[in-house]
Structures are given as structure tokens and as C-alpha cells.
Amino acid sequence: MPQLQVFYFFLVLMGIVALVCIWVALSTRQAGEVDTGAAYRLRKGFFIGLCSVFLVLLFITLPKVPYSAETSPPDRVVHVVGKQFAFALSDNPIATDREWEEGTYSKPVEVPAGAMVEFRVTSLDVNHGFSLYSPSGQLLSQTQAMPGYVNRLRAVLDERGRYAVLCLEMCGMDHHKMRAVLDVK
Secondary structure (H helix, E strand, O other), rough: HHHHHHHHHHHHOOOHHHHHHHHHHHHHOOOOOOOOOHHHHHHHHHHHHHHHHHHHHHHHHHHOOOOOOOOOOOEOOOOOOOOOOOOEEOOOOOOOOHHHHHHHHHHOOOEEEOOOEEEEEOOOOEEEEEEEEEEOOOOOEEEEEEEOOOEEEEEEEEOOOEEEEOOOOOOOHHHOOOEEEEEEO
């Protein structure tokens, strides 16, 4: 529903712009003296009004930014490491190829339902796209898995079941096979 409200706001705004354009076109049909002082005052007023509107919109929308303040520690930390062509998920940090293989072929990581989970995502080789899908197949969140850098992604997993992890970054010939799972109990 918010998309529809934004669409109506856009239509009203474009209608106002169209009316201003028509008014300017009609008022300039006949040549006349231009009062530059009044024109500059009008332009200054328009600029101040536009800045005021933008500031109000900034303060209205700023509290709705989807990023948490991260003031509280997560309930669970899951370490995720991508390497062609699989993700390794583990409760412990993964730094070597051997640890990655152990995380890749071990049983799925389990987290409790409703827990705040922080995924610490990195890669051992190239960029990968870490994406988390709900048991019903809906994309919940995503971030980049980059070599030499750890991205932190927080999510609350309320729905019980098996969550899929898929790669969203074309990383090679077997990109389509790059997946892992996470169980929420």
C-alpha cells in the first residue's frame, strides 16, 4: 500500500509541475519588461522552500532506515565463507581451506526461532553474493561475500524450517550449484 501512496504523491507533484509550466508558457506569450529583482527573490524563495521540504522529508524518513543500531549483541553468530562453488556455515570462524571443507560437509547449522542472528560473511577466493531465503522461498536479505573483508548481516528468523543460502553473484561455471542450508528450530 505505501507504493500506491507514493505513486499518488508523484502524480500530484507532476500535476503541479505541469501547471507551473503552463503558467510560465502563458505568461511569456507577450514580450514585456522583466523585473530581475523579483525574479531573483522568487528563485531564492523557491530554493529555500525546496530545501525545507527535503529537510522535513529527511527527518520523517530517517527513523525508518532498515539498519539496526546494533547496540545489543546478537543472540547467535553464524560464520559464512564462500568459495567456488559452495558456502560453509559454522558456529566457529573459518580461516583455512580445511575449515571451509569441514563447514561445507558438516550437518546444517541450527538456530532457535525468533533469535537475532548475525551472519559474518566473507570469501576465500572471489566475490560471491550471499542471499538468505525463507522456507517458502522468499528472499529475506543479502550481502556480498568478499575476500579479505567480513560483512555483518543481521536477521531475525521467526519462521521454523530450512532456510536456503544461494549465491547471487556470477562467480563461475558452477555458480548455480553454490548453495547451503540453515535450520531454524
